[in-house]
């Protein structure tokens with residue numbers, strides 16, 4: 692079952708507009724039921740995987756069903772950021788960074804945050820860039836009982852950047868006041 696979820700997670704991350712943890716949680720409950728039903732007849736891992744593929748379809752095909760054709764995060768142009776994924780820290784809407792138009796990310800960092808517009812939330816959100824297109828970190832972290840909500844709550848949001856932002860805003864408003872109020 693984990694093998695199926697791993698394959699599904701990798702496929703989901705390559706789709707634009709999905710919320711991987713929601714889809715994984717949904718698939719998990721279907722798979723659990725299928726595994727319980729076949730507990731007595733199938734013991735072999737390979738055989739179980741084949742049975743799940745038989746019943747639900749290839750992970751890649753299932754992932755495609757969860758995809759929303761709408762582009763998830765609005766950024767201009769096409770970019771090149773292989774291996775990176777961008778997602779909303781609030782609702783989880785996700786896309787490969789290259790498809791979202793992210794051009795360059797510092798090679799050393801594992802994750803970064805940008806403030807951007809999330810279509811699903813309809814508001815500005817912290818969007819997180821994470822180099823996890825080829826990792827199955829969500830399946831691992833969610834295990835058998837973590838809900839998508841709890842998973843998202845565990846995503847670290849950079850509080851200090853809010854202070855930085857507040858400082859920038861106050862500098863801009865000071866500038867505006869100095870230039871236009873005389």
Ligand SMILES: [Zn+2]
Pocket residue numbers: 779780781782783784809810811812813816
């Ligand atoms: Zn969102």
